[in-house]
Amino acid sequence: MKKSFGAKTLLYPAPVWLIGTYDKKGNPDAATVAWGGICSSQPPAVAISLRKSRYTYDNIMERKAFTINVPSENQVVIADYCGMTSGKKTDKFAGAKMTAVKSENIDAPYIKEFPMIMECKLLEHVEIGIHTHFIGEIMDVKVEESMLGEDGLPDIMKIQPVIYAPENRAYHSVGKYLGEAFFIGEKIIKDH
Amino acid sequence: MKKSFGAKTLLYPAPVWLIGTYDKKGNPDAATVAWGGICSSQPPAVAISLRKSRYTYDNIMERKAFTINVPSENQVVIADYCGMTSGKKTDKFAGAKMTAVKSENIDAPYIKEFPMIMECKLLEHVEIGIHTHFIGEIMDVKVEESMLGEDGLPDIMKIQPVIYAPENRAYHSVGKYLGEAFFIGEKIIKDH
Numbered sequence: 001m002k003k004s005f006g007a008k009t010l011l012y013p014a015p016v017w018l019i020g021t022y023d024k025k026g027n028p029d030a031a032t033v034a035w036g037g038i039c040s041s042q043p044p045a046v047a048i049s050l051r052k053s054r055y056t057y058d059n060i061m062e063r064k065a066f067t068i069n070v071p072s073e074n075q076v077v078i079a080d081y082c083g084m085t086s087g088k089k090t091d092k093f094a095g096a097k098m099t100a101v102k103s104e105n106i107d108a109p110y111i112k113e114f115p116m117i118m119e120c121k122l123l124e125h126v127e128i129g130i131h132t133h134f135i136g137e138i139m140d141v142k143v144e145e146s147m148l149g150e151d152g153l154p155d156i157m158k159i160q161p162v163i164y165a166p167e168n169r170a171y172h173s174v175g176k177y178l179g180e181a182f183f184i185g186e187k188i189i190k191d192h
Numbered sequence: 193m194k195k196s197f198g199a200k201t202l203l204y205p206a207p208v209w210l211i212g213t214y215d216k217k218g219n220p221d222a223a224t225v226a227w228g229g230i231c232s233s234q235p236p237a238v239a240i241s242l243r244k245s246r247y248t249y250d251n252i253m254e255r256k257a258f259t260i261n262v263p264s265e266n267q268v269v270i271a272d273y274c275g276m277t278s279g280k281k282t283d284k285f286a287g288a289k290m291t292a293v294k295s296e297n298i299d300a301p302y303i304k305e306f307p308m309i310m311e312c313k314l315l316e317h318v319e320i321g322i323h324t325h326f327i328g329e330i331m332d333v334k335v336e337e338s339m340l341g342e343d344g345l346p347d348i349m350k351i352q353p354v355i356y357a358p359e360n361r362a363y364h365s366v367g368k369y370l371g372e373a374f375f376i377g378e379k380i381i382k383d384h
Binding site: 003008014034123126131162170173178 | 193194195196197198199200201202203204205206207226227228229230231232233234235236237238239241260262265268269270271272273274275276277287288296308309310315316318320321322323325327329330331332333334335336337340345346348349351353354355356357358359360361362363364365366367368369370371372373374375376377378379380381384
């Protein structure tokens with residue numbers, strides 16, 4: 001038996017990403033978001049949503065660029081801090097002792113200490129209710145070399161990104177490996 | 193030191209959701225996606241991306257509705273199966289022994305056996321490269337009563353949704369609780 005919760009943004013899992021931008025003065029800022037996801041494979045693109053009132057909104061509109069910075073679970077306090085404070089009043093890079101690195105491909109900074117980062121060029125933005133949905137073309141993904149697996153790809157168990165449970169306001173880690181995509185489903189196909 | 197991977201959809205975490213729709217004949221279909229996320233808080237809205245070639249594309253365009261069905265980790269084989277086969281050729285509900293339930297609020301079916309489902313009405317769609325980005329207004333969220341915590345909210349550790357690691361093609365479970373959002377970041381604020 002299912003219980004109705006009504007029209008709520010109650011859906012698992014949500015990501016925890018810090019959006020890196022430069023403000024008008026060229027100072028770096030990082031704002032935490034949980035509303036977002038990959039939105040196209042070709043060109044590779046990702047979408048994130050922000051309210052107009054956020055400092056990052058103006059920064060993206062001006063520079064047409066942002067980074068997505070994936071925190072490791074031992075950086076979850078930093079991630080939470082960057083969602084509680086505003087770049088309008090606070091230098092969050094100083095506050096959280098983070099190092100801003102100018103991206104190679106776009107006009108936005110990434111967080112040196114974070115294990116996985118993505119450089120995005122603004123493609124377009126769509127107004128959806130109180131949020132603006134920013135669609136960014138992925139220009140590059142950079143990952144700490146110590147976080148790669150034997151296959152040369154990033155290892156999610158080393159990066160240990162953070163999962164967000166909306167409504168619960170809970171952060172969680174990533175757990176055990178469950179299986180290979182586009183493979184384990186063969187079991188059902190073979191049964192028919 | 194970071195290694196560049198180039199312009200790739202390599203970003204952790206991605207969700208694993210099954211999109212429930214009715215086809216022209218009124219038969220239910222379920223298609224697995226990893227490209228998507230919440231996109232607005234008010235009205236509550238969620239975005240998912242699909243290629244035009246997918247059966248679900250036409251179904252959403254015709255019925256202006258879809259459900260998001262969150263599999264539990266013990267349903268990951270079903271989730272993978274529904275991403276490997278097409279409703280054009282296969283009755284996936286029969287194949288995976290799933291029960292289609294007509295949604296209360298929209299013209300799309302949800303999967304009875306899945307722990308968390310969301311009913312969405314199509315608000316708009318945006319073309320982004322090879323994908324169409326469907327933006328749905330969330331009309332209701334339904335969760336199995338046995339999966340609720342003592343606070344009355346869904347318990348992510350009971351639901352055990354699936355995380356996807358793109359490029360690795362790996363499914364993972366959700367791991368341990370890391371802390372409360374909009375709270376643990378206070379530590380850094382207090383330190384200043």
